[in-house]
Amino acid sequence: MNVLADRFADPVAAHAEATIAHLGEDPSRPGLLDTPRRFAKAMRFLTGGYSLEPADVVGxxxxxxxxxxxxxxxxxxxxxxxxxxxxxxxxxxxxxxxxxxxxxxxxxxxxxxxxxxxxxxxxxxxxxxxxxxxxxxxxxxxxxxxxxxxxxxxxxxxxxxxxxxxxxxxxxxxxxxxxxxxxxxxxxxxxx
Missing domain, CATH: 3.30.1130.10 (GTP cyclohydrolase I, C-terminal domain/NADPH-dependent 7-cyano-7-deazaguanine reductase, N-terminal domain)
Structure with a gap:
């Protein structure tokens, strides 16, 4: 696994960094350095509906x-x-x-x-x-x-x-x- 991926405790961020590298980009360049962490945060928000049921949001x-x-x-x-x-x-x-x-x-x-x-x-x-x-x-x-x-x-x-x-x-x-x-x-x- 990419050595840079080890710096992320969040496995989603680590996988995002590996994906960036597999696509041929340098995940250590300044514009991409925090992208894996931002990606993981965005994905957790965009898929936050798994943690609730309708009765939870209706109260x-x-x-x-x-x-x-x-x-x-x-x-x-x-x-x-x-x-x-x-x-x-x-x-x-x-x-x-x-x-x-x-x-x-x-x-x-x-x-x-x-x-x-x-x-x-x-x-x-x-x-x-x-x-x-x-x-x-x-x-x-x-x-x-x-x-x-x-x-x-x-x-x-x-x-x-x-x-x-x-x-x-x-x-x-x-x-x-x-x-x-x-x-x-x-x-x-x-x-x-």
Whole structure:
């Protein structure tokens, strides 16, 4: 192993330094000297979602429902890492649910999105996980999650299509059966 890698107690930093050297760069040059440590810190932040579950980020943020209308939180920004190439993908998620007996504090929905986005992911799974978490926490009449993202694994390598984006959705409960209810949420998402 590279002698320089031994200076890092963090194995992620040590591996990053070795990777830099294997790619043909000099990890001891001034511009790269602290890169392995910064890389390890960034990766721990970007994958911090493994240490928590939805109930952890929601805490006491669930309350009795007082109305019957749908709840929609639009344009929740997220950043994640594609599990296939460890390159970023980013975009926004729209999360709607039709309460039954419980509602959730509005700030908790972005926290749930971030929880799952801060894992090595695929967009399809991220969308499903957000929907499933709300079903488990709230037992609502329905959940609809729509995610739109740009993937750097498509823009920077492979097909190199910088303007492509991907949309995914997850439907639960009433939104799987009732096209009018789905359309109502889609219309709300498109509103300015």
């Amino acid at each position: 006491s943020g669930i309350f009795p429902a007082e109305g019957e209308g749908a709840v929609l939180v639009r344009n929740v920004e997220f950043h994640s890492l594609c599990e296939h190439h460890l390159l970023p993908f980013f975009g926004h998620v729209h999360v709607a649910y039709l309460p039954d007996k419980k509602i959730i504090g509005l700030s908790k929905i972005p926290r749930i999105v971030d929880l799952f986005a801060r894992r090595m992911q695929v967009q399809e799974r991220l969308t499903q996980q957000v929907a499933d978490a709300l079903v488990e926490l709230l037992e609502p009449k329905g959940v609809m999650v729509v995610a739109e993202a740009r993937h750097l694994c498509m823009a920077m390598r492979g097909v190199e299509k910088q303007n492509s984006s991907t949309a995914t959705h997850a439907l639960r409960g009433v939104y799987t059966l009732d096209a009018a209810s789905r359309q109502e949420i889609l219309s709300m998402i498109r509103e300015p």
